[in-house]
Amino acid sequence: MRIAEVEALHLRIPEVQEIADGTQDVLVVRVRTDEGLVGYGEVSSAPTVVKAAIEAPRSAARRHGLAAVMVGTDPLDPPARWQEMYDASRWYGRRGVAIHAMSGIDLALWDIVGKAAGKPLAGLWGQRRARVRAYASTLFPDTAEEAERITQDFAAQGFTAVKFGWGSFGHDLEHDHAILDAIVAAAGDQVEVMVDAGLAWTADEAIRRAKLLFERYPITWLEEPLKEDDLDGYRRLTKEVDGRIAAGESDSTIYPFRDLLDRGVRVLQPDVGRAGGLTTCRQIGDLARERGAWCVPHCFSTGINLAASLQWMAVVPDAPFIEYSVRSSPLRNRLVRNVPIAVNGWVDVPTGPGLGIEVDEAVIDEFRVI
Numbered sequence: 303m304r305i306a307e308v309e310a311l312h313l314r315i316p317e318v319q320e321i322a323d324g325t326q327d328v329l330v331v332r333v334r335t336d337e338g339l340v341g342y343g344e345v346s347s348a349p350t351v352v353k354a355a356i357e358a359p360r361s362a363a364r365r366h367g368l369a370a371v372m373v374g375t376d377p378l379d380p381p382a383r384w385q386e387m388y389d390a391s392r393w394y395g396r397r398g399v400a401i402h403a404m405s406g407i408d409l410a411l412w413d414i415v416g417k418a419a420g421k422p423l424a425g426l427w428g429q430r431r432a433r434v435r436a437y438a439s440t441l442f443p444d445t446a447e448e449a450e451r452i453t454q455d456f457a458a459q460g461f462t463a464v465k466f467g468w469g470s471f472g473h474d475l476e477h478d479h480a481i482l483d484a485i486v487a488a489a490g491d492q493v494e495v496m497v498d499a500g501l502a503w504t505a506d507e508a509i510r511r512a513k514l515l516f517e518r519y520p521i522t523w524l525e526e527p528l529k530e531d532d533l534d535g536y537r538r539l540t541k542e543v544d545g546r547i548a549a550g551e552s553d554s555t556i557y558p559f560r561d562l563l564d565r566g567v568r569v570l571q572p573d574v575g576r577a578g579g580l581t582t583c584r585q586i587g588d589l590a591r592e593r594g595a596w597c598v599p600h601c602f603s604t605g606i607n608l609a610a611s612l613q614w615m616a617v618v619p620d621a622p623f624i625e626y627s628v629r630s631s632p633l634r635n636r637l638v639r640n641v642p643i644a645v646n647g648w649v650d651v652p653t654g655p656g657l658g659i660e661v662d663e664a665v666i667d668e669f670r671v672i
């Protein structure tokens with residue numbers, strides 16, 4: 303079997319708001335083989351930039367477009383293809399956009415591997431669980447009243463963990479605590495709460511704020527209090543604070559995750575659509591386990607990303623959570639016909655072959671940017 307075509311499909315809802323919601327504007331990768339199999343992947347990045355990395359022609363050594371490198375090769379060995387793409391893009395890649403683009407292709411190749419075998423990836427890799435505990439993930443609202451109502455809604459839907467992030471949080475201590483007072487009261491004893499500070503603080507601020515947060519609230523983790531590259535800040539913060547610090551959603555390749563572990567970060571959050579696909583994320587998961595940290599995938603996009611993350615979480619020795627976006631974008635809810643649904647706070651691992659999803663080609667046509 304050979305790869306016949308690699309397409310980068312940019313899908314966009316009519317109105318994209320400038321908020322931290324990755325379900326509005328996505329890049330889907332569709333790979334066809336010469337035997338008629340089709341695999342799908344998704345990239346969590348800036349779609350048009352990623353599209354260029356995939357569609358660029360062959361050039362001088364180490365600066366090729368990725369589709370040109372993949373066509374004609376064997377789709378059934380994704381780690382080998384990963385290394386070829388990495389080597390072919392070293393001059394502009396190694397991190398960032400090139401790895402994001404590789405991630406989408408890697409997911410599509412794994413989808414083909416499963417489809418060729420007639421099994422879900424979890425079934426090929428040694429499935430340990432049929433469902434994963436979900437935490438509901440949404441943006442901080444502007445008022446305590448809204449925060450209370452949203453938390454009550456999540457609890458009523460059966461979620462036992464919720465995360466609020468970005469939005470209005472991080473700029474005013476009194477505002478933040480008023481909102482968290484409302485969330486934690488509404489959550490009660492039954493629902494765990496996580497806080498995503500959305501890169502809001504400097505190291506000094508983060509140390510002060512994190513101490514207050516962990517003293518005052520029973521939060522499961524504090525996510526991205528610092529900018530991604532402030533590794534020295536992460537080291538200082540984790541020395542001063544006992545609570546779990548989470549990070550890594552924007553990182554790509556295994557190396558920055560090793561750096562975060564070295565600085566005391568205890569929850570790694572690779573995104574299968576950015577970090578290097580399932581090939582890299584499974585390595586990051588192994589590394590986290592070796593070092594006693596959690597690996598909880600960032601997952602705030604369409605059903606393709608969610609299904610891929612679930613196939614992975616189904617096979618790891620321990621999978622505390624999967625992130626579950628509750629945004630209402632049509633790409634989040636309709637691109638995949640059988641998008642995995644959280645029921646009573648758990649999401650079933652898809653059982654179909656490959657990623658286990660049925661992508662709706664009519665939705666691709668409806669939202670595709672030509």
Ligand code: MG
Pocket residue numbers: 467498525526551
């Ligand atoms: Mg986050």
